[in-house]
Amino acid sequence: MRPRPRGAGARTRRVTLLAALGALTLAAPLTATAPAAAGGARPGGPAAGEIGRYEIHRTATPATRAALRRTGVTVDEADRESVVVSGRPGQIRSLRARGYDVTALGALPDRGAGTRAARPHDFPAADAKYHTYAEMNAEIARRLAAHPGILSRRVIGKSAEGRDIVALKVSDHVATDENEPEVLLTFHQHAREHLTVEMALYLLRELVDGYGTDPRITRIVDSREIWILPDLNPDGGAYDIATGSYRSWRKNRQPNSGSPYPGTDLNRNWGFHWGCCQGSSGSPSAETYRGSAPESAPEVKAVADFARSRVVGGRQQIRAGIDFHSYSELVMWPFGFTTSATAAGMTADDAAAFRAVGRRMAASNGYTPEQTSDLYVSDGSIDDYLWGTQRIFDFTFEMYPRSAAGGGFYPPGEVIERETARNRDAVLQLLETADCVYRAIGKEAQYCAPAPAHRS
Template identity: 50%
Template sequence: MVIPRRSPRPRVLGAVLAALVLVLVALPTAAGASAPAPGGAASDRYVVTGARTAEQRTQVARTGAAIDTVRPDGALEVSALPAEIAAVRRLGLRVTALTTPEPGPTAAATSYHTYAETLAEIDSVVAAYPQIARKFVAGRSYQGRDIVGVKISDNVATDENEPEVLYIANIHARERLTNEQALYLIGVLTREYGSTSRITNLVNSREIWIIPITNPDGQVYDMTSDTSSGRGWRKNRQPNPTSTGTDLNRNFAYRWGCCGGSSPTGSSETYRGTAAESAPETKVIADFVRSRRVGGVQQIKVFLDIHSYGGLVLWPFGYTYSDTVAGAMSADEEATHRTIGRQLAASNGYTPQQSSDLYITDGTTDDWTWGDQRIFSFTFELAGGSFYPSPANIETLTQRNREALLTLTEYADCPYRAIGKQTQYCGA
């Protein structure tokens, strides 16, 4: 915009401003999208002490509060509405406001990759390594943004009969480090192809799908902030009956809303949506996974959902405390998940546990990818101590997971190798 050297006369200026307001009101939030519903501000954050067991933490989660992390001393950091905090206090737990500001200099919001910068980075990688990297669009968000990923494999344009891996990140908007972790992995697999034998062998023998930003509308909204970090926004930006946004990680169609592990309240951080897959972004991921069934056989063998922040390696199920479930998680399947999870945690220093050991959740990604699709599934809660760790720490925090990510990718040929039963389950 060119700023005129001389201001127009007041009457003319008023007319111009009025016309501008009318234009801005008429504009949609994105192509083909309506404006968000009123409200929808992020919840306030608190520290809850006294919830020492998974059952007690589940009671906290059932108020609708989102448990952001469990501190080493057992205290919980939660995001919650006033009514939810009142319910937490009624459980007899101590609640204090979390007043410590998120770390990071003013440049934090521009040092992390924005949505546009992420797309530009993907385009750059694909242009530099066209023989092994291909951009794909899995679908579109509520506000019409592309949900973009990269496929990495030798003969990348061909759908080969190779074990597949799917990694997604940034399903929760404020978990900004997760996008950086996905971009880091894309960089490692492409830059080191042909020079690092382990990387070369993986790319030659796998089809690897990586989606860095699963929730682009939420990510853009969270980064459009006057603060040094972000808005603290978690959900997507789809209007709901009472507020804005669905928690995409409570919206999947396996045990959706079954077990008190999500909220029916639209303003809650863990709002599960009006129905399973009611959020467009959830359906995009589910449809993509379903599309990888070829001849009735799921080609994706390993799935990882990258979250932050807690320094955890998690595996299914989240909806039940039971380690095994008849027809859904056999003893060998549980042992395979647990053994791989512990091996990954040994390399990155995280804590390994079944998801429900933290607290009960339902409608989550990895409960669905395992329970519905029988893909060996894991969640990383990246370390970092914050949703917005200082950009100066991005490199260290993402490099910490190099070995774990490569190891998980290697297991795609036969996860049962972890328990020595590859011959029984995967053939000679």
């Protein structure tokens, strides 16, 4: 995650933070292939093939983070003196062989320990407020029954294991394809980032329940077509909690031919500058494995096909979007594959509009605004794809917490309402500005001519 500067005494505070993680988070190391021993995770490091979290004592420059990611690990958090990564023991041995000082972060007890036995395919007892895939669909069904005039559901594809990839449409005339700006909200590309599914359900609730009672939401629903794709990685999410404990699983679950390691990193599988720039891995064992080809993950192919289907009369109807992740509290925009703000396909005005809207949203939710490559170079991401091929102003929100101290990838269930509501105004801002993002830089007359009407 984003490097955070630290002053004198940083190392002392870092050690204190890591020592406190046992009481604050379930983040690491967590099994990727088998449940932990009864009553909690093992006291040592992860077993062969399992994913664990480690601290690397090395100054975290962009070059350092790039070098670490090339070994197949993910960079989860960094400051001036150390980096926290997720990876397999073989990858960690490789880092040590290259001279890195690596310390395994001690295994943490299950949040459900002491309250009830772990329930397969469910969240730990203390995190019961999180929704499983089945519970998410049940919640969606309740909203559909209550608001059939403004909410519809369609299946746009299947996951690798056959689960539905769902698109929800919110609009005042939901059965009609109106000439209104469309906005795409996507969630849960990475399995362990369960808070993003809660963000989808929160926004669905706010939009449909607020229609007709909240003037701001009513204006938005009356003038926009809003697409909510609440779970892009249902297989990975189900696998992450399949034992009743967390596994720190990131990828999807499709098999990789000739490899014992399943899964593709969905947010490295998009077909724009795919695999171009050392911002992903070609190894199936890596956490950032980009897949065998662009859109080789069925979940990515389904969403990309959906985005392409929204081209009507030669014009892309989706104008803007947000892809939700966790953690680090960031608002990011393209490009990720290059550090240049104005690479081919991104003019100075485009970049200025991204910055203006991103910074305004960050001012609302308290996140840090930056270009994606300021974090580290990544290729094959959804933001780069949606802008690079469809000219959709797509942003990434890295949600709560800011650091592992707040729970890392597994913040406690009691923060769900607070941290989803924290993004309400920022999302509504994007919905309001989607008709002409260039208005944010005062150039609507130049770029935002009225579109021809269409209705079906």
